[in-house]
Amino acid sequence: MAKKKSKDKAGSNTIAMNKQARHEYFIDDEIEAGIELQGWEVKSLRSGKVNIAESYVYVRDGEIFISGMTITPLQAASTHVVANxxxxxxxxxxxxxxxxxxxxxxxxxxxxVATTMYWVRSWAKIKVGVAKGKKLHDKRTDSKEKDWNRDKARIMKSSLR
Incomplete structure (x- = not known):
């Protein structure tokens, strides 16, 4: 009989998250997209040296691009390639x-907005969120709601003791 492959993996598939995006925008819909990478970039992603917090996604000539995403090159990466x-x-x-x-x-x-970067098998994927910007009062309301939920959970926990 053939052996069954175990689907339990030791680590998470998430490479990077943009937590600031949830604070700054109302995310309406998320779509998975592949990303065009060079070899040294894949090696850096595997070691987790990526930042998508300052990145933004835009449309140009009927194609989708991401700008501002920083992938820090490894020291041991190929020396004949100029890493940008x-x-x-x-x-x-x-x-x-x-x-x-x-x-x-x-x-x-x-x-x-780029919200999450993760692995699907051996391919790096990005979740692109279709979002609308929040106003200052929306951010305050979300903050108050989050604080209230935290306090409510604390009160419920102490009352169960």
């Missing part, structure tokens, strides 16, 4: 998904 840590990278999606995003950005005034 903040280069513009192309996101890979189907034409139907790209057209849908372009329509939502143009018509509804939405923006595109």
């Amino acid at each position: 840590p903040t280069r513009i990278r192309k996101l890979l999606m189907s034409r139907k998904e790209i057209d849908n995003l372009i329509g939502r950005v143009n018509r509804e005034g939405m923006t595109l």
